[in-house]
Amino acid sequence: MPEQPQPAETPARQNVTFPSAGATAHGYLALPPSGQGPGVLVIQEWWGLTDHIADVADRLAAEGFVALAPDLYGGSVAHDGDEALRMMKALPVSRGVELLSGAVGHLLSLPEVTSDTVGAVGFCMGGGFVLxxxxxxxxVSAAVPFYGVVQGALPDFSGLRAQILGHYGERDRSIPPKRVDELSATIRRQSGITPDFRLHPAGHAFFNDRRPSHDPDSAADAWQSTVAFLRRQLG
Known part of the structure; x- marks a missing residue:
């Protein structure tokens, strides 16, 4: 994962609270112009619930989805790679999944959400949490990891029900194409579902337009296919 500093963003972008994992969770909720639509979770990078993640939620809302970005760090935002790594390691995967499951339940409880299941889109650390x-x-019936970083052991995919569209960079040194192929084979073997993993001519974090690694062409292509995928899966 990249180590370049992230521009200072304080505090995290929050505009909603909801019950999750036995506590009060926070997040950023964006509604579509129509006021209702299918539900999609947006899962943060290792930096936290930044302006970029809130912007992704806003973009999904503009496409007709009800988008919720849960704050997995409880209001903290990292400002450099060392801090982001510490914060990511301080969040156990099991706890993150518990918080995200609570966010799924909250999203489906909203009267504005028209779908019976939700989609999940995540980036870097959040892409791993999508899986x-x-x-x-x-x-979760539609899963979209962007260069998803899996921390530790892979999950057991035997209970997977979601269709998967994944976006990875050909020049991503943290997730080389060989690892993407191995992940695809594991998912297919354990679940019977064949993920649609796409390699883009870019490096890590190519979708983040606030970072030097941003690749506009790859980002645009990944976004277009993601929106179409979510519409197909969620209605």
Missing amino acids: YLAAVEPR
């Missing part, structure tokens, strides 16, 4: 969540959460 962990989809492996155990049957209410």
Whole structure:
């Protein structure tokens, strides 16, 4: 994962609270112009619930989805790679999945959400959490990891119900194409579902337009296919 500093963003972008994992969670909720639509979770990078993640939620809302970005760090935002790494390691995967499952339940409880299941889109650390969540959460029917970093052991995908569209960079040194192929084979073998993993001519974090690694062409292509995928899966 990249180590370049992230511009200072304080505090995290929050505009909603909801019950999750036995506590009060926070997040950023964006509604479509129509006021209702299918539900989609947006899962943060290792930096936290930044302006970039809130912007992704806003973009999904503009496409007709009800988008919720849960704050997995409880209001903290990292400002450099060392801090982001510490914060990511301080969040156990099991706890993150528990918080995200609560966010799924909250999203489906909203009167504005028209779908019976939700989609999940995540980036870097959040892309890994998309896979962990989809492996155990049957209410997730569409999973979209962007250069998802899996921390530690892979989840057991035998209970996977979601279709998967994944975006990775050909020049991503943290997730080389060989690892993407191995992940695809594991998911297919354990679940019977063949993920649609796409390699883009870019490096890590190519979708983040606030970072030097941003690749506009790859980002635009990944976004277009993601929106179409979510519409197909969620209605």
